[in-house]
Amino acid sequence: MTIQSLNRSRPPQRLRTGAAQLPAAHSDRPLGTVRSHADHGETRTVSVVIPAMNEERNIAWVLERIPPYVDEILLVDGHSTDNTVGVARQARPDVQVVPQRGCGKGAAMRTGFEDSFGDYVVVLDADGSMDPGEIDYYVSALDDGYDLVKGSRELPGGGSMDLTPLRRWGNHVLVTTVNVTWGSEFTDLCYGYLAFKRERLDDLALTGRGFEIETEITINAIHAGLRIAEVPTVELSRHYGTSNLNAWRDGRRILGFLTRARLHPRSRPVTDRIDRRALTATPWA
Numbered sequence: 299m300t301i302q303s304l305n306r307s308r309p310p311q312r313l314r315t316g317a318a319q320l321p322a323a324h325s326d327r328p329l330g331t332v333r334s335h336a337d338h339g340e341t342r343t344v345s346v347v348i349p350a351m352n353e354e355r356n357i358a359w360v361l362e363r364i365p366p367y368v369d370e371i372l373l374v375d376g377h378s379t380d381n382t383v384g385v386a387r388q389a390r391p392d393v394q395v396v397p398q399r400g401c402g403k404g405a406a407m408r409t410g411f412e413d414s415f416g417d418y419v420v421v422l423d424a425d426g427s428m429d430p431g432e433i434d435y436y437v438s439a440l441d442d443g444y445d446l447v448k449g450s451r452e453l454p455g456g457g458s459m460d461l462t463p464l465r466r467w468g469n470h471v472l473v474t475t476v477n478v479t480w481g482s483e484f485t486d487l488c489y490g491y492l493a494f495k496r497e498r499l500d501d502l503a504l505t506g507r508g509f510e511i512e513t514e515i516t517i518n519a520i521h522a523g524l525r526i527a528e529v530p531t532v533e534l535s536r537h538y539g540t541s542n543l544n545a546w547r548d549g550r551r552i553l554g555f556l557t558r559a560r561l562h563p564r565s566r567p568v569t570d571r572i573d574r575r576a577l578t579a580t581p582w583a
């Protein structure tokens with residue numbers, strides 16, 4: 299398993315190579331200089347998935363700050379009873395809105411992953427606590443070869459204006475549990491700003507419905523041997539409204555998931571998928 303921490307400070311500084319080596323061609327490229335498709339010479343596309351439930355006062359701020367190179371914005375609506383969808387469409391007429399299938403933030407995220415098309419999938423919240431300008435860092439790290447990129451509020455250059463002492467303590471207990479159990483070196487765990495390559499979605503084998511989904515993504519990525527990076531992130535306070543997270547209830551859900559994941563590592567389908575074109579050249583023909 300490879301966990302690489304990317305250090306960020308302003309002005310953007312260079313990728314710091316640690317135990318794991320970055321591909322040489324990219325190792326001295328400054329963070330925050332995301333290449334467009336044209337100058338990248340590649341055709342990778344970027345989808346941004348935003349789970350939103352009753353965020354009419356926050357969603358415009360988020361959508362207006364999405365970088366222009368993003369190819370698709372998918373808002374996964376949790377059956378909002380306010381005007382979240384209307385405000386979103388007004389702020390970004392190109393936003394795709396899908397109703398979530400199932401209940402909870404995890405179900406919403408899985409709906410977004412299934413219904414989006416981008417080669418890269420970036421997830422961020424709709425409450426204004428995650429700066430869309432930071433999408434650059436996630437995309438940069440995926441460009442550099444990582445499969446999963448997680449935001450960390452604990453790395454130098456990161457921070458949180460939203461973590462209460464209880465939540466900070468709970469997150470610390472959970473991240474320590476993961477590091478001790480799986481031998482990892484994460485600095486943050488329960489945070490929903492992350493990105494991954496679509497080609498790894500099957501490896502992630504997600505089933506979570508609630509706030510445990512972020513932990514499930516991390517643990518299943520470890521089990522699947524994905525290359526994981528952490529990038530510093532600054533968590534802002536939610537702009538308006540109240541949290542949907544309950545520290546004790548959701549903390550217990552996460553702990554329950556970790557216990558199950560440790561006792562019964564999920565078995566995954568191991569069937570290789572062979573491209574039909576690879577089967578046309580039959581050696582005996």
Ligand SMILES: Nc1nc2c(ncn2[C@@H]2O[C@H](COP(=O)(O)OP(=O)(O)OP(=O)(O)O)[C@@H](O)[C@H]2O)c(=O)[nH]1
Pocket residue numbers: 349350351352353374375376377398401402403406422423424425427460536540541542543
């Ligand atoms: N579609 C959908 N979105 C959800 C659901 N629950 C939460 N969300 C969204 O997921 C994001 C994170 O939820 P929050 O309630 O902000 O949870 P939190 O960030 O832990 O709590 P705060 O720190 O108080 O903001 C927000 O964009 C919510 O609108 C849900 O059941 N369905």
Ligand SMILES: [Mg+2]
Pocket residue numbers: 423425427536
């Ligand atoms: Mg929030």
